[in-house]
Amino acid sequence: MAERLLSVEGLRVEFKTRDGIAKVIDNLSISLDTGETLGIVGESGCGKSMTALSIMGLVPIPPGRIAGGRILLDGEDLLQANEQRMREVRGNEISMIFQEPMTSLNPVYSIGNQIAETARLHEGLSRADAMARALEMLQAVGIPAAEKRIHEYPHQMSGGMRQRVMIAMALACKPRVLIADEPTTALDVTVQAQIFDLLNDLKEKTGTAIIMITHDMGAIAEMAQRVVVMYAGRIIEQAGVTQILTDPRHPYTQGLIRCVPHLTRNPTVERPPLLEIPGVVPALSQLGSGCAFAPRCPYADAKCRAEMPPSRAVDSGHDVACWLTEREAAA
Amino acid sequence: MTDSDNTQSRQIDEMPETPVEHPFRQFVTMYMRNYAAVAGLLVFVVIVAAALLAPVILNVDPFEMVDVPLLPPGESGHLFGTDNLGRDMLVSIIYGARVTMAVGGAAAAITLIIGLSIGAMAGYYRGWVDEVLMRITEFFQVLPPLLLAMVLVALFSPTLETVAIAIGVVSWTGVARLARAEFMRLRELDFVKAARSIGGRDRRIIWLVILPNALPPLIVNAALTVGIAILFEAALSFLGLSDPNVMSWGKLIGDNRDYLLDAPWTVTIPGVAIFLTVLAMSLIGDGLNDAFNPKLRER
Amino acid sequence: MQFLTVVARRFLYAFLLLLAVIVFNFVLLYLVPGDIAETIAGESGGASAELMAEIRRSYGLDQPFHVQLLTYVGKVLQGDLGSSYYFNAPVLDLILGRLGPTLLLVVTALLLAIFAGTLFGVIAAQRPNGIFSHFITILALIGFSAPVFWTAFLLIILFVSILQIMPLSGLAEPLSETGTWKWYLDVAHHLFLPVVSLSSIYLAQYSRLARASMMDILGSDYIRTARAKGLGQRMIIYKHALRNAVIPVITIAGLQFSHIFSGAVVIETVFSWPGLGTLAFESILRGDTPTIMGILFFSAFVVIVFNLLTDLAYRIIDPRIRLSNTA
Amino acid sequence: LSEPKQGGTLTFIYRIIAGHFNPAIASGTPTGIPGTQLFAALLRYDDQWRPQPYLAKSWSISDDGLSVTVNLRENAKFHDGHPITSEDVAFSIETIKANHPFKTMYAPVTKVTTPDKLTAIIHLSAPHPAIELAMSSQLGVVIPKHIYGEGDIRKNPRNSQDIVGSGPFKLKEFKPGEYIIMERFDDFFLKGRPYLDFIVFKKMAESTSRIIALETGKADITAFASDPQELTRLKKSKHLTLTPEGYSAIGPLNWLAFNTARKPFDDKRVRQAIGYALDKELLIKILYAGFAQRATGPIHPGSAFYSADVNLYDYDLDRAKALLDAAGLNPDADGIRFKTTLNFIPGGATWKRWSEITKAQLKKIGIDVTLKASSDFRSWIKTVAGHDFDMTLDSVFNWGDPVIGVHRTYQSSNIREGVPWHNTQQFRNADVDAVMMKAGLEINLDKRKALYADMQKMVVEEAPVIYINASPYHTIYNNERVGNPPIDSIWGTSSPMDNVYIK
Amino acid sequence: MSDDDDILLDVAHLKVYFRLPRKNIFAKASRVHAVDDVSFQIKRGTTLGIVGESGSGKTTTAMAVMRLTPITSGAMRLGDTDLAALEGEDLRHARTRMQIIFQDPYSSLNPRVRAGAIVREPMDLMNIGDPADREGRVADLFRKVGLRPEQQALFPHQFSGGQRQRIGVARALATQPELVVCDEPVSALDVAIQAQILNLLRSLQDEFGLTYLFISHDLGVVQYMCDEIAVMYLGQIVEYADRISLFTEPLHPYTWALLSAVPSADPATRARADRIRLQGDPPSPIDLPPGCRFSSRCPFAEARCVQETPPLRSIRPGHAVACHLVSDDGVPPQRRS
Ligand SMILES: Nc1ncnc2c1ncn2[C@@H]1O[C@H](COP(=O)(O)OP(=O)(O)OP(=O)(O)O)[C@@H](O)[C@H]1O
Numbered sequence A: 001m002a003e004r005l006l007s008v009e010g011l012r013v014e015f016k017t018r019d020g021i022a023k024v025i026d027n028l029s030i031s032l033d034t035g036e037t038l039g040i041v042g043e044s045g046c047g048k049s050m051t052a053l054s055i056m057g058l059v060p061i062p063p064g065r066i067a068g069g070r071i072l073l074d075g076e077d078l079l080q081a082n083e084q085r086m087r088e089v090r091g092n093e094i095s096m097i098f099q100e101p102m103t104s105l106n107p108v109y110s111i112g113n114q115i116a117e118t119a120r121l122h123e124g125l126s127r128a129d130a131m132a133r134a135l136e137m138l139q140a141v142g143i144p145a146a147e148k149r150i151h152e153y154p155h156q157m158s159g160g161m162r163q164r165v166m167i168a169m170a171l172a173c174k175p176r177v178l179i180a181d182e183p184t185t186a187l188d189v190t191v192q193a194q195i196f197d198l199l200n201d202l203k204e205k206t207g208t209a210i211i212m213i214t215h216d217m218g219a220i221a222e223m224a225q226r227v228v229v230m231y232a233g234r235i236i237e238q239a240g241v242t243q244i245l246t247d248p249r250h251p252y253t254q255g256l257i258r259c260v261p262h263l264t265r266n267p268t269v270e271r272p273p274l275l276e277i278p279g280v281v282p283a284l285s286q287l288g289s290g291c292a293f294a295p296r297c298p299y300a301d302a303k304c305r306a307e308m309p310p311s312r313a314v315d316s317g318h319d320v321a322c323w324l325t326e327r328e329a330a331a
Numbered sequence B: 001m002t003d004s005d006n007t008q009s010r011q012i013d014e015m016p017e018t019p020v021e022h023p024f025r026q027f028v029t030m031y032m033r034n035y036a037a038v039a040g041l042l043v044f045v046v047i048v049a050a051a052l053l054a055p056v057i058l059n060v061d062p063f064e065m066v067d068v069p070l071l072p073p074g075e076s077g078h079l080f081g082t083d084n085l086g087r088d089m090l091v092s093i094i095y096g097a098r099v100t101m102a103v104g105g106a107a108a109a110i111t112l113i114i115g116l117s118i119g120a121m122a123g124y125y126r127g128w129v130d131e132v133l134m135r136i137t138e139f140f141q142v143l144p145p146l147l148l149a150m151v152l153v154a155l156f157s158p159t160l161e162t163v164a165i166a167i168g169v170v171s172w173t174g175v176a177r178l179a180r181a182e183f184m185r186l187r188e189l190d191f192v193k194a195a196r197s198i199g200g201r202d203r204r205i206i207w208l209v210i211l212p213n214a215l216p217p218l219i220v221n222a223a224l225t226v227g228i229a230i231l232f233e234a235a236l237s238f239l240g241l242s243d244p245n246v247m248s249w250g251k252l253i254g255d256n257r258d259y260l261l262d263a264p265w266t267v268t269i270p271g272v273a274i275f276l277t278v279l280a281m282s283l284i285g286d287g288l289n290d291a292f293n294p295k296l297r298e299r
Numbered sequence C: 001m002q003f004l005t006v007v008a009r010r011f012l013y014a015f016l017l018l019l020a021v022i023v024f025n026f027v028l029l030y031l032v033p034g035d036i037a038e039t040i041a042g043e044s045g046g047a048s049a050e051l052m053a054e055i056r057r058s059y060g061l062d063q064p065f066h067v068q069l070l071t072y073v074g075k076v077l078q079g080d081l082g083s084s085y086y087f088n089a090p091v092l093d094l095i096l097g098r099l100g101p102t103l104l105l106v107v108t109a110l111l112l113a114i115f116a117g118t119l120f121g122v123i124a125a126q127r128p129n130g131i132f133s134h135f136i137t138i139l140a141l142i143g144f145s146a147p148v149f150w151t152a153f154l155l156i157i158l159f160v161s162i163l164q165i166m167p168l169s170g171l172a173e174p175l176s177e178t179g180t181w182k183w184y185l186d187v188a189h190h191l192f193l194p195v196v197s198l199s200s201i202y203l204a205q206y207s208r209l210a211r212a213s214m215m216d217i218l219g220s221d222y223i224r225t226a227r228a229k230g231l232g233q234r235m236i237i238y239k240h241a242l243r244n245a246v247i248p249v250i251t252i253a254g255l256q257f258s259h260i261f262s263g264a265v266v267i268e269t270v271f272s273w274p275g276l277g278t279l280a281f282e283s284i285l286r287g288d289t290p291t292i293m294g295i296l297f298f299s300a301f302v303v304i305v306f307n308l309l310t311d312l313a314y315r316i317i318d319p320r321i322r323l324s325n326t327a
Numbered sequence D: 001l002s003e004p005k006q007g008g009t010l011t012f013i014y015r016i017i018a019g020h021f022n023p024a025i026a027s028g029t030p031t032g033i034p035g036t037q038l039f040a041a042l043l044r045y046d047d048q049w050r051p052q053p054y055l056a057k058s059w060s061i062s063d064d065g066l067s068v069t070v071n072l073r074e075n076a077k078f079h080d081g082h083p084i085t086s087e088d089v090a091f092s093i094e095t096i097k098a099n100h101p102f103k104t105m106y107a108p109v110t111k112v113t114t115p116d117k118l119t120a121i122i123h124l125s126a127p128h129p130a131i132e133l134a135m136s137s138q139l140g141v142v143i144p145k146h147i148y149g150e151g152d153i154r155k156n157p158r159n160s161q162d163i164v165g166s167g168p169f170k171l172k173e174f175k176p177g178e179y180i181i182m183e184r185f186d187d188f189f190l191k192g193r194p195y196l197d198f199i200v201f202k203k204m205a206e207s208t209s210r211i212i213a214l215e216t217g218k219a220d221i222t223a224f225a226s227d228p229q230e231l232t233r234l235k236k237s238k239h240l241t242l243t244p245e246g247y248s249a250i251g252p253l254n255w256l257a258f259n260t261a262r263k264p265f266d267d268k269r270v271r272q273a274i275g276y277a278l279d280k281e282l283l284i285k286i287l288y289a290g291f292a293q294r295a296t297g298p299i300h301p302g303s304a305f306y307s308a309d310v311n312l313y314d315y316d317l318d319r320a321k322a323l324l325d326a327a328g329l330n331p332d333a334d335g336i337r338f339k340t341t342l343n344f345i346p347g348g349a350t351w352k353r354w355s356e357i358t359k360a361q362l363k364k365i366g367i368d369v370t371l372k373a374s375s376d377f378r379s380w381i382k383t384v385a386g387h388d389f390d391m392t393l394d395s396v397f398n399w400g401d402p403v404i405g406v407h408r409t410y411q412s413s414n415i416r417e418g419v420p421w422h423n424t425q426q427f428r429n430a431d432v433d434a435v436m437m438k439a440g441l442e443i444n445l446d447k448r449k450a451l452y453a454d455m456q457k458m459v460v461e462e463a464p465v466i467y468i469n470a471s472p473y474h475t476i477y478n479n480e481r482v483g484n485p486p487i488d489s490i491w492g493t494s495s496p497m498d499n500v501y502i503k
Numbered sequence E: 001m002s003d004d005d006d007i008l009l010d011v012a013h014l015k016v017y018f019r020l021p022r023k024n025i026f027a028k029a030s031r032v033h034a035v036d037d038v039s040f041q042i043k044r045g046t047t048l049g050i051v052g053e054s055g056s057g058k059t060t061t062a063m064a065v066m067r068l069t070p071i072t073s074g075a076m077r078l079g080d081t082d083l084a085a086l087e088g089e090d091l092r093h094a095r096t097r098m099q100i101i102f103q104d105p106y107s108s109l110n111p112r113v114r115a116g117a118i119v120r121e122p123m124d125l126m127n128i129g130d131p132a133d134r135e136g137r138v139a140d141l142f143r144k145v146g147l148r149p150e151q152q153a154l155f156p157h158q159f160s161g162g163q164r165q166r167i168g169v170a171r172a173l174a175t176q177p178e179l180v181v182c183d184e185p186v187s188a189l190d191v192a193i194q195a196q197i198l199n200l201l202r203s204l205q206d207e208f209g210l211t212y213l214f215i216s217h218d219l220g221v222v223q224y225m226c227d228e229i230a231v232m233y234l235g236q237i238v239e240y241a242d243r244i245s246l247f248t249e250p251l252h253p254y255t256w257a258l259l260s261a262v263p264s265a266d267p268a269t270r271a272r273a274d275r276i277r278l279q280g281d282p283p284s285p286i287d288l289p290p291g292c293r294f295s296s297r298c299p300f301a302e303a304r305c306v307q308e309t310p311p312l313r314s315i316r317p318g319h320a321v322a323c324h325l326v327s328d329d330g331v332p333p334q335r336r337s
């Protein structure tokens, strides 16, 4: 294993809402090594994006608040860094690409201009050098006729192209960490495949570590080495990608994998009904003291509803937070 | 498919058992949260009450010359003083409220009716209907509204009706654009398609399906339109184009403008009345806007 | 190339619009009771029936409607707006003589409103709950609610009557030599109150609009992107957000130009500003039909030209419109 | 009193500025005030109705009253240097006769002969007592034939720009609707005149603006001021003098006129009842802050022909009601006897106020009046001259001699639909017609006065019009700056200001 | 595709073009070829799936079938009714027989109408059943789709996304339709909720014998839901087959590419060497390339592909493909090279 690049320890993020304090992220710890891709999965609203924004130092404050924890980049606690330092970090050491390529680019500036801006900002390049860098990046992300397209505006490009521009922009300063927040949700599968290939390629070439956020287990399988499963702001399971896919321990993880009709090359005539996870994610401000998944869990008992399960290693590099595994272990 | 699967899929009951708040109640709650809007509503209610009850409160002809001209407020029992003809300003203001509100209301109604009809047709039918109606709208947009209103009032001689109609005729374009945009947006939404797929006719879809959903911005706009119409009436009166048979606030200012330096209250008091009314209308508009879009307020 | 066809289309529309304005004006004013002969008679304290018939003949008023209309349209298209009954001078000359002061007033007021309004709004948007932000909200409400002439009166009472630091009326002191820097200063001095009164409404509205659109934009995805790149607050506001926030302000300013023009009628009357507004007002009172028609036509013309300019400004600011073929 | 001084600029403010300044083809003070500075008339008048030489060195009227011989000054020149000749005089009189709205003014003139360059003889078809007045001030200006002789004079651009006049001042700059700058004419035919270098004639429509301009010394003089608040306030300024002098020739009367051809105003009793119902003193007090003079009949109180021996219609509601009862107009359940409408002449807030007061006062005797505002002048003219009205408020000028300004509004032969101030009341009374006819031909002043006294009594009794007041026109000037203010003539500011100087 | 009596919906040569605003008044009006010569049939009680990338014309096909968008040409029969020819009141009445479930559970319900009324409305408008019974039927439908009948009084915004989609299903079933068009009914829902709706749709199909036209871009979902599948590309059907053949023996290179692009949780699939990657995005449906529309992205394209438009040919019963390169005995190009 390579050396530890980024680690988040005991992160807590709270939001003030009209219904009270919402613990959007509760005691979250993850770590990322150089050259590694970490996947984060979970249902909508479970805090995936908020984790990413916390690392970027972009949690909107107020109404948000970092209630505790540390985010260490090479041992430097980013939560203690001042704004000036954070600006140096963003786009330079840690970059991020977003879900909506349609709206994430400024419509009034040419894409070349927007890519070059990062390079000028962090590396102090001259305008011409920065544009040259932008061109280089556009070529690197596989945009055809890059010399021409560098002067185009976002609205002149398709979604896939824009996402490539976003990637070019994020990688312009060769960051050590790239956070990709559902980068392909808005794209067609064929384009999604291109983007995944591109990210894998670039990772190979530059060694950039990637945090890949998604709700699609297939995408995780395709991209990540390690997976973190989140539910209602907490990590409920964490393991290597094969372990998660073949041996999910948490009922929620199991559900997440089995409730999706996976494409198979050998379909049978029989089509058993899909597994369902009943109900919806609870409102974060109304979480009780117990396991957040208990209300939807077919195996939940009184203890589950009353007490929060701690995270426990069930295997090497496989942690689960569920009373069920406790029981199994005890049994 | 087994039975147990079916039951599993049907037992789902994720509704939190929170008391169900009626949208209207929620609307009222949201509105009441905006204190300025509540104040605006109060002012509005007071003015409308004064207008409706004018003959009951004060059974005096507002044109009656009751005292020495240009008495300052408070003197000889005239709370607001007297105007240049020795008429009681308080009476004039109260009776003026009737006319001002009537003209403002009527003009706003005309504005909304024209604007809404044109906007709705253009937005719903699109194509050449839209093209034609929008050209007409553009046409009315390039003519300076006050100038056009002046010409219209001059053409048909200044009476309450002509003033209200003229104001309506020159100010509907904004409403039309707004209504058109809303109709264009809404007609693309799936529930409108759904309404057609369950056999709704065009008329039903325009007026019963789309319109209620297009109303919030239009209602907000209506509150502002009343305010703008009142300002318009004031401007026309100020320029001398008003009905001399009735007392309106704008007319009071126009009539007394020559006394600006010696009897500033004759101009200031009706000015404040107009100001407060229009202010109330904009506050109400703001409040309605907040109440219709609770999300906006959270920011 | 594409840009040219768009421009050509805009011009064609503008032309047709103007044609419609001409016809509309004529029809409208044709309906006005009374005619020029009565006006002349009225102005001069009476005239004989023969004289009035003679006047009617000499102004072509004895012709049937369609002949008069066609004659009028034809003449207007040749730049001949007819001749004022009252001033006994070509309407075009009258209007051109008044256009300068009106444009000076309107454009200054508009630019002030747009620039100061946007600036205020942008500052306010950065602290949506700060004092300045509330101040902008209140200012906007006041600006919108006060009748423009009333604001002007209050300003007159304060600056002219009490403080006595502002001139009351006119464009400049007469008899002063035009063109010198002193004259320009004098004009600026005279311009102050009318501009402030006229722009007050719009300044308030635009700051509110800019504040709202700025707040919207600050929450948008591409601003998040800019932050993620490591840009500082100032760059984000003034490079990435401002240009987008100005777009709705310009849209509204374009749509409202004819309203500002209207406001000028009132303001010019209050301040005896020698512009088109006073000319229009007086011409209506005089029943000077050719002049009123000319002014209506000309204001439509100015509004259309201004809209073309707005369009151009748009295309410069917003590449989405610049590079699209519709709109 | 200081001696007149050469030089200086007089700033004259006025509510309107005319479109052109050729008094030969238009009446009205906006044309007349600058017009009389730019163009000289043959005669001028002092403040006692006595004609004085001006461009005419001397003149004489033949004994039969059928010709007037005018001798011009030798040294008189137009602004472009052309000498002023009898040709120009003949041309001017013909032009005025053909174009000026006051048809009676030169109606008797048959021709003008020019025996030599400096002599002109005006031939009349009948004796014309008003002929001297018609040769003065803005009525009888002399205009250059070489400028205006060609084409339709009404469309001549030089009525407003590049004016070549004959008066003491020449046009320097005219900005339509804004200001006129007039400059001393160095070759003026009166030696050493005018005193002023410049007159700036500036438009100020707003009363407030005028008040401030006068109070702060930015303006020196204004004329035809009648707004009560303006007068009341400016009277308090020490450096300002207010004077009603100088308006007797104009003779402005404010009145309420009836359409006597319409029911119920065809009944004299109804008209009289309204006469009694109007509180004229109150009107004057409220509308004019007491500055206005009561008008009692068709002739202005400042006129030599004025007679106060008429029914004054003193305020008497009982009498008014009795007259209406007698006319068979009884009140209904709401106390309303009949409904009618009142038009009023547009322009100026006073008229509107007046109409509102009238409405309130007539309500007291059971007449329900709806006010009809006309947004512009011509819709009012259309209504009134078209005989499509019940009652109207307006102002009519006597224009010096009754023949010019008074006869036109009562003569039954002068009822002409479509023409304003041509007996739009449609008043027909043979006796009044006869006495006016006689007075118009009478040269003897005392006999004329007696005839007009009769006429006034008869008209007032018939009440086609209820007379309220003489317009309270005032000239207001800065007494610290203005010497010899233009009030020493019956024509006031419509007389040449060659005497005015800046102290 | 044999037994004619069994066919509920028969669409032949359907074309839907949208006219775009002209660039200038002299320019030729350009058109979007949203659906260009599409034919398919659905047997009663079965599900036909349409898959394809964004903009390939799936929704437009659905809307055309529902007669919610004007069709340019083509024939459509619903049972023995000529659907394409209906107008006015006749069309209104025919609508009882076909209903639609929309993609977006938020915009497809009128926010101002209560849930109960939304479901009841179609019965009122189309005059279905005895008005007195309608109340009961609405309650019934609510139970059927997994909602509590007392939730009828709520407004749409008071429901979660999944519940809203259930209301949409109930509304569609209110007229007792034969055909239900589902336009991406789960793609806006959370993964965990998708399963609930998919299961519901299948159980309702069994219960009422419904026929579905099921649209999705998610191959997994289509594979799970459909009996027959049409793959669309740029307004045309490029491959048409029953469920098993399509996934086991895809013939068209585009289908192949689509299948290989889907990220898979199955390591075996991921490791397959025959995956192909497409370059670029689909071209604009306005300026269509000549010949095969897929030729610009097809890794196997030959000269002929750019010149000639391949027809949709039947390779074997129940399996048709529009590709020059598929041999008549059903060997796809990807297998050969
Ligand atoms: N400004 C805010 N105020 C209050 N709550 C917020 C705010 N922003 C986010 N949240 C809450 O934080 C929680 C986590 O949000 P986050 O965006 O991280 O979810 P996510 O996992 O990325 O979901 P998705 O898959 O929909 O993107 C959500 O429950 C959301 O409601």
Ligand SMILES: Nc1ncnc2c1ncn2[C@@H]1O[C@H](COP(=O)(O)OP(=O)(O)OP(=O)(O)O)[C@@H](O)[C@H]1O
Pocket: E018, E019, E032, E033, E034, E052, E053, E054, E055, E056, E057, E058, E059, E060, E061, E217, E285
């Ligand atoms: N009303 C319309 N006017 C013009 N073009 C349209 C219209 N509706 C659809 N289109 C165009 O027709 C083409 C097909 O659109 P359609 O919505 O049917 O695609 P789709 O397959 O449903 O895509 P998605 O997966 O994004 O829903 C697209 O290029 C679209 O832009």
Ligand SMILES: [Mg+2]
Pocket: A048, A049, A050, A181
């Ligand atoms: Mg997210």
Ligand SMILES: [Mg+2]
Pocket: E058, E059, E060
């Ligand atoms: Mg679609």
